[in-house]
Amino acid sequence: MSTQRSRPAVDPETRQRVEAFIYRETDLLDTFALEEWLDLLTDDFTLSVPVRASRDPGSEQDEFSSRSYYLREGTERIRERVGRLQKEYAWSENPRSRVRHVVGNVRVLDAEDDELTVSNNQHVFRSYGDKPDHDLLSAQRHTVLRESADGFRIADRTVYLDHTVLNTKNITLPLL
Amino acid sequence: MATERSDPDRTDRLVERTESGLDSGRFPMEIINDEEVYQAELRRVFARAWVYLGHTSEFEEPGDYARRYIGEDPFIVTRDENGEMHAFLDSCMHRGAQFCTAETGNTSHFRCPYHGWTYKNDGTLQGMPHMNEAYQELDEEEIELQEANLATYHGLIFGRIADEGPSLTEYLGDFTWYLDVLFNATEGGLTVVGEPHRWEADYDWKTAADNFSGDSYHVLTTHQASLETKELELGPWEELDDYLEAAYLSCTDSHCAAYYLSEDPDTHMGYPDGIEESMHEDLTPEQRELFARSVFHFGTIFPNTSYIHGIQSGGWGGPWVCLRKWQPRGCGKTETISWWLVPEEFADDESFLDDSHSGWNSLSPAGAFESDDLTVWEGISESSGALTHELRETEGNMQQGMGGMTDLTETVDDPVYGPAETTWQGGYFDERNSRMFYQAWCEMMSGAANPEGER
Numbered sequence: 270m271s272t273q274r275s276r277p278a279v280d281p282e283t284r285q286r287v288e289a290f291i292y293r294e295t296d297l298l299d300t301f302a303l304e305e306w307l308d309l310l311t312d313d314f315t316l317s318v319p320v321r322a323s324r325d326p327g328s329e330q331d332e333f334s335s336r337s338y339y340l341r342e343g344t345e346r347i348r349e350r351v352g353r354l355q356k357e358y359a360w361s362e363n364p365r366s367r368v369r370h371v372v373g374n375v376r377v378l379d380a381e382d383d384e385l386t387v388s389n390n391q392h393v394f395r396s397y398g399d400k401p402d403h404d405l406l407s408a409q410r411h412t413v414l415r416e417s418a419d420g421f422r423i424a425d426r427t428v429y430l431d432h433t434v435l436n437t438k439n440i441t442l443p444l445l
Numbered sequence: 446m447a448t449e450r451s452d453p454d455r456t457d458r459l460v461e462r463t464e465s466g467l468d469s470g471r472f473p474m475e476i477i478n479d480e481e482v483y484q485a486e487l488r489r490v491f492a493r494a495w496v497y498l499g500h501t502s503e504f505e506e507p508g509d510y511a512r513r514y515i516g517e518d519p520f521i522v523t524r525d526e527n528g529e530m531h532a533f534l535d536s537c538m539h540r541g542a543q544f545c546t547a548e549t550g551n552t553s554h555f556r557c558p559y560h561g562w563t564y565k566n567d568g569t570l571q572g573m574p575h576m577n578e579a580y581q582e583l584d585e586e587e588i589e590l591q592e593a594n595l596a597t598y599h600g601l602i603f604g605r606i607a608d609e610g611p612s613l614t615e616y617l618g619d620f621t622w623y624l625d626v627l628f629n630a631t632e633g634g635l636t637v638v639g640e641p642h643r644w645e646a647d648y649d650w651k652t653a654a655d656n657f658s659g660d661s662y663h664v665l666t667t668h669q670a671s672l673e674t675k676e677l678e679l680g681p682w683e684e685l686d687d688y689l690e691a692a693y694l695s696c697t698d699s700h701c702a703a704y705y706l707s708e709d710p711d712t713h714m715g716y717p718d719g720i721e722e723s724m725h726e727d728l729t730p731e732q733r734e735l736f737a738r739s740v741f742h743f744g745t746i747f748p749n750t751s752y753i754h755g756i757q758s759g760g761w762g763g764p765w766v767c768l769r770k771w772q773p774r775g776c777g778k779t780e781t782i783s784w785w786l787v788p789e790e791f792a793d794d795e796s797f798l799d800d801s802h803s804g805w806n807s808l809s810p811a812g813a814f815e816s817d818d819l820t821v822w823e824g825i826s827e828s829s830g831a832l833t834h835e836l837r838e839t840e841g842n843m844q845q846g847m848g849g850m851t852d853l854t855e856t857v858d859d860p861v862y863g864p865a866e867t868t869w870q871g872g873y874f875d876e877r878n879s880r881m882f883y884q885a886w887c888e889m890m891s892g893a894a895n896p897e898g899e900r
Contacts, residue, residue, distance in 0.1 A: 318811060322640040325550020336639025337785060340811040341802070346761070353813060359670040361816040433548065434780060435644035438823055439816035 278380040287387055287414065288375050290421045295370040295391075298443040303351040310344055310423050311415055317341045317427045318445060333429060339440060350442055361439045368443045369394045383416040384424065393444050395437070406444055407431040456485045456890075462838070464887040467880050470844030477649045478830035483776035490748050490889045491516030495596065495603035495616045497750035497770050498522050498532055500784065502600060502636040508551040508566055514772055515604050520593055521545045522602065525567035526553065530597070532604045533568050533590035549640075568592050599628035600635060619864040620700035623744065626732045627754055627766070631723040633789025635766060638798065644810040645780040648822035649829070650749050650771040651886065653779065656818070657743055657751035657769075659694050659703035659871075659878030662845070667817050691740075692872025693857070695865035699885035701878035702744030702865070710737050715756040715764040716788065717797055723790045731860045738861075745878075747885045749773070755804055761813050762803025777826045783808065843883075846875030 279287070297306040320337040324330055342350070354362050371392045379386040388411050395404040413425035428445050437444075452458075459482060462473050476482050498513045504524040511522050512535065519535040535545045542559035554571055556563045563571040568590040573580065593604035596613035598621065603613055614621060628635055656663065691706045713720045713736065724733055743753040749771040757763040765785065772780040785805040791797045808815045833839065844850060851874045857867050868875045 320640045320642060323548040325547045325552060327552075328547075328550055334640045336802075337642070338802070338806060339642060339809045340806065342806075350813065353670050356670040359817065360667065360820045433643065435810055437644065437810070438646040438819035439644075440811040441816060 278377045279385065283380075283385070284377060286421070287377060287385060290414065291372060291375055291387065291389055291412070294423070295372055298445070299368050299370055301354075301365060301368075301443055303354065303442065307348055307351055309421075310347065311417075312344055314344045314347065314423055315341065315425050316347060316445065318430065318440070319427070321430055321433050323433045332433075339430075339435075340445075347442070354441065361441050362443075364398055366395045366397050366441070366443070378411070385414045385421075387412045387414055395444060404437040404444075406435075406437065406440070408445075410445075456481050460887055460890045463883060464891070466840060467843075467883055467887070470842060470847050470876070470880065471840040472843065472883055474829050474831075474834040474839045474841045476829075477651060478777045478826050479835075480776045483773075485890060487516045487773070490886070491773070492606040493610060493889060494748050495605050495610075495613050496748070497746065498595075498602045498604045500600050500635070500637045500768070500786070501530070501597060501602060502786075502789075503549075504530065504602075506551060508553050509549075510545070510552065510566065511549045512545050512547070513604075515593060515606055517773060517775070518606070519543070519545070520604060521555070522604075523566045523568075525565070527567070529567065530595055530602060531566075531568055532593040532595050532602075533564075534593070536591065537562050538570075538588050538590060539573070562588075564590055599624060601628060617700065617746070619697040620702075620746065622732070622863045623695070623697075623702050623865070624746075625725075625728065626736050626739075627742075627752065629725050629727065630736055631720065631788045631790055632725050633723070633792075634725075635786040636789045636792050638785050638787055638792065638802075641785075642783040642809045643780060645774055645778065646819050646823055647777055648779050648819060648826045649777055650773045650779045651882075652822050652825050653771045653781070654745045654747070654749055654751060655879050655882050656822075657753065658701035658745040658882045659696070659743075659876075661692060661703060661872035662874075662876075663821075665873070667821055668814050670817065693862065693867055693869045694871035694875050694878055695862060695867045696878045696881040697865045699747040699881070699888075700745065701881050702742060703872055703878065704735070704739060704862075705741040705872065706735070706738045707740050708738070710734065712740050712756065713737055714739050714754065717791065717794065720788070720790070723788070731863070734861045735863065745882060747882065748889070753808065757804065761807040762800050762805075763807075765801045765804035767805050767808050777830065781810075843876040843879045846871060846877050850874075 294306065294309055318339040320334040320339060321332050322334060324332055353359050357363055372389050374390040376388050377385055378388050388409060390409050393406045408431060409429045411427045412423055414421040415424040459473055459476055463476060466472050496515045498520065499511055499522050503511060504522065507524055507526045507528060509524050513520055513522050520532045521535050522532045524530055535543045537544055537557040537559065539557065539560055539562045542557050544555045544557040553566055554563050560573065562573040565571050570585050570588040593606055594608065595602065595604050598613055598617060617624065693706065694703045696702065740756045745751045751769050753767045755763050755765055766787065767783055768786055769781060769783040772782055774780050785802065787798065787801055807813050810816060846854060846868060854868045854870045854874050857869045868877060871877065
């Protein structure tokens with residue numbers, strides 16, 4: 270066991286607020302309450318999903334690309350995506366996927382001024398139509414939460430996937 | 446009506462049926478999802494065609510390597526210490542173990558994890574443990590990794606398993622005229638940026654290759670949701686009056702492309718100012734004009750390489766070049782590998798790269814456009830495997846653009862459109878390129894063209 274435990278960055282009450290926020294926010298994605306979810310984003314929000322590549326064991330380069338992303342968009346385009354998914358001919362979500370995030374290891378990595386950087390692990394299950402098979406996306410999210418008058422708002426999020434080749438036909442917003 | 450599958454010539458008959466049906470714009474649905482057809486494709490198409498392996502800009506330093514595939518066979522593409530490119534089967538010549546442990550990297554040697562046989566990155570044997578005690582009579586020269594034939598065209602690296610066959614330039618034929626306008630448009634050529642998108646799903650490689658050969662017709666329905674963006678600002682090129690009318694199709698013997706052209710001779714695919722001065726001196730005036738008037742083009746190099754060069758993407762970004770490989774992973778399974786390329790001249794222009802990345806990203810598995818395609822393609826694959834299609838010999842339809850079907854298109858012969866057969870306004874009303882794609886498929890799949898002993 271490590272003896273060099275760093276001091277918790279936040280007090281228990283804040284930690285509890287963070288966890289409650291992440292659970293609620295994730296539930297909005299699972300239930301496709303995307304308009305409500307949008308309200309939790311700051312205007313300068315960015316969502317990034319970097320490509321992950323299997324590199325030579327001796328490589329000093331990180332597995333996560335600094336150039337290529339599956340998705341990297343700000344609030345305006347994220348809002349457009351939400352509108353897009355409401356359309357009946359957005360075939361990727363018609364019929365709508367059944368999505369379930371299982372979230373764990375919620376940790377506050379950093380606290381600075383009015384922002385907290387929070388990490389959580391997740392398995393996202395998705396089934397579609399009347400098929401017995403399913404997709405499973407495993408990832409770690411890093412989320413920057415900013416204090417506002419109405420509680421936390423999400424100022425930034427990076428989703429670090431555990432896949433070098435995705436085993437799904439597509440990734441829509443609720444799966445992240 | 447067939448009651449059981451015991452016919453050894455079934456694949457040949459299906460190929461013959463496909464070939465004869467194309468004259469009337471029909472094809473047997475079952476070829477899209479059939480284990481026997483797929484196994485024949487691996488031998489007759491993928492082992493004999495020039496298959497795309499990568500771009501030279503991914504292998505700039507000696508020792509750079511990447512694992513890539515010909516058919517389903519795992520090859521390692523390397524640049525050796527003398528700068529020569531190779532592609533070796535990832536299979537040790539001792540007992541067949543795999544020795545490449547990553548997708549990309551840099552190494553001077555590959556060491557097999559089983560017994561330690563070690564190879565230089567030019568494929569020759571370096572040595573093995575206890576060489577002096579255990580291999581006193583071994584002919585070391587004889588031990589060499591299985592190497593694919595390799596050839597490049599403007600940075601595009603192709604590999605072939607079969608030793609016999611046309612040279613790469615013969616194989617590409619007249620289509621090189623169009624490849625020049627994309628991959629050799631500027632003095633610096635194109636360069637790969639970052640790492641490719643990779644995702645696997647349940648669809649057939651032919652569905653994708655055919656779609657990219659010239660199917661604009663599907664955009665209206667499949668991508669309706671993405672085209673109706675409300676909040677995003679469209680670029681000037683997307684509000685051109687003649688945007689849709691300017692669509693035309695072209696194709697050569699085996700490879701196909703579709704273009705959207707503006708009457709405006711200064712679109713230059715929306716690249717930043719200065720692109721005109723960077724144009725490659727080898728381009729003819731006609732090729733320059735084609736590039737200068739382009740707003741969008743895409744195509745398929747037979748069998749499984751496609752590209753798309755977009756000026757903008759419904760407000761989602763651009764311009765960008767996306768080069769992709771439809772990597773077969775079994776019958777009815779395909780991995781899409783999708784690279785992002787930019788002209789070398791703009792490779793350090795961060796503001797350009799941001800826009801270009803957004804355009805490329807609209808075709809990622811999370812992209813506003815791409816995410817709808819695969820839902821459709823998976824359904825095609827599942828239902829094309831239906832027994833009903835086999836028992837009833839059902840035929841699908843690709844009759845657009847055939848005699849009497851439309852009076853909106855016209856065949857045109859203009860040097861600016863290159864050497865291919867070209868249909869003005871063919872984008873939505875002509876399936877000529879699909880018929881050409883399947884014609885090429887029939888030629889490689891037909892028994893007559895088979896190399897010895899491969900039936």
